[in-house]
Amino acid sequence: MVEFPELFQVPLAEWVDAVMSWVLTNWGAAFDAVGDVILFALLRVEWLLLWLPWVVVVVGVGVVAWRAMRRWVAGLLMAGFLVLIGSFGHWDLAMMTLAIIFAAVMISLAIGIPTGIVMARSNSVEAIIRPVLDAMQTMPSFVYLIPALMLFGLGKVPAVFATIIYAVPPVIRLTNVGIRQVPSSVVEAARAFGSSSRQILFEVQLPLAVPSIMVGINQTTMMALAMVVIASMIGAKGLGMEVLLAINRIQIGKGFEAGLCIVLLAILIDRVTHALAARQEYAVTS
């Protein structure tokens, strides 16, 4: 009775392999189509970011940061971060990384917000989705990096796909929470005046959930950024790839440079989206 009996072994690994190869043979075309769509969107964003003169990007980010945080010093600082990244010679890589993050976040929101809404409106749906989200967040990302590779091939698309899996849970959770914490007295009032459930959602629940959803967007963006190094392992060019190469070649200085660029990007994105989220709390539509 010391060893676990062999009789009870569950060959889960074999099952997963079987499912995987079945999906690959039968659904390969579908995944290729999805991959093409992701790649199309991603390349457009990347092309735009690389095409824009760096001065435009720096000034644009500075102005957005200044408007969002309402302090011109903040705008200047954020613009300074970008200049610093450029001065390290990593401008193009940073733009590629931004493009991946941007594409992954946009797709995450497109999936996450509607999922959060559905989750908020039904307790049973919430009970099903919640453990799935837990699994998505705790599963080591390498585990789904390889299947993503097999489904979409090497490059940017599986990187975006893996990033979405890692980054989508916060926006789903916070959309759900935001809608659920709308005071029931307010929802009841809307109901008492004859609102349809669509009207309750769009007139009352979603507007009141916006601050929470904005926090979700902020978190999703940060998680997407946290994936860049890992995503570079399956061939996504960008700052993450630079870090990876530096580690492999034991170039400490180079690795630090690229790592610092990621940190600067992270601070930049976090502060701006955070400020936008905080502003929503005071916003009143007139």
Added chain:
Amino acid sequence: MQNNTPTPNGGVCVEVRELWKVFGANAEQLLRSDRRSATKESILEETGCVVALRDLSFEVQRGEFFVIMGLSGSGKSTLIRCVLRLVEPTAGRILINGEDVCAYDEAQLMELRRHTTSMVFQQFGLFPHRSVLDNVAYGLKVRGVEKEERYARAREVIGKVGLREWESYPPSALSGGMQQRVGIARALATEPEILLMDEPFSGLDPLIRRQMQDELVELQAEVQKTIVFVTHDLHEALKLGGRIAIMRDGEIIQIGTPEEVITAPGDAYVREFVQDASPAKVLTAGTIMEQPNVLLYEWQGPKAALHILKTTGLDNVFLVARRGRLLGLVTVDRLAELIKKKGTSVKQALEPDMLTCTTDMIVEDLFPLAASTTYPIAVVDDKGKFVGEIHISTVLSTMIQKKEEEQEEREEKEEKEAMKADG
């Protein structure tokens, strides 16, 4: 507009028939069995079901101010929500204008809530992300009214509740009383036939509450809606209600006019309730006023007036115009002075500090007036006609009665506490 459509059963606007609301699994099964007649406690123990409303039947007439009064947990809020099916009744029928609301599908229900009814909530239920204007216009918006039209209508109602300068502010910028005005304005904006009010003034402090009650009475006189008003405050019920339904444990114990409830309480429970109502809070100026021995008319000369006062031994007398319209109070001193100055009209001898009140003023509200004057208070009707006078001593006597009652209450409490301490 549905507002003026005649109804099949004439004067009845809302009719509730054998209404039950039971919370819990198997509620419907419970109602089909004869266990339904068991007490609330034994049903809860046996089945885990909570009986919130038990076999209620009543009617509300068109234009009536119907008050549902009960303590917390009596089911009054559940009842008012059942009328709109914000809470689904378990059994029974609710007829609004003769149509069974319980048989409505979702679309019909929305139609009812959009056009026929409006509701005001204890916690206001305002939309925090919208301006006062958008809050008030909400009912019209869900109905699909164009922007300009609904804003025009909303502004009109906002003006009526006296919040014109506040229309662009969010509700959080307003005080509790003002927020509830927004709630009332939002309810009136859709021009509903029936107004449902769930303890609208309970969250407000007493001074604001009384003011809002007065305004609601005025408003009702103007708009003549059918109002179903829920409260736990007996004085509020007595003040506002055309008829009052008193609830306890999900049942209606008594339905009657305020006078009926006060003078003939349905059972011991109601009697106990009503006992707390001090006369000063229930009695109105109209009931305690007296008819003066003499009145002065504007066409009488100063000398004649002085003669009348001297022969009757009075210091002052009310002066009225044709058709009994009150002009003011004339005192002996001022009359004598006027005659000295050779004045010709008694109107020149009016005392400026005269106080007036209306017949429906609650005696309690007269206390501050009585404290500030030595002359009698004139009672006038809403057209300004003199109908009687109230002497300070009369007001004071009801106050003393009140004090005595409070004293008794205090003693009773002390006794109880003493007994508790002993036991």
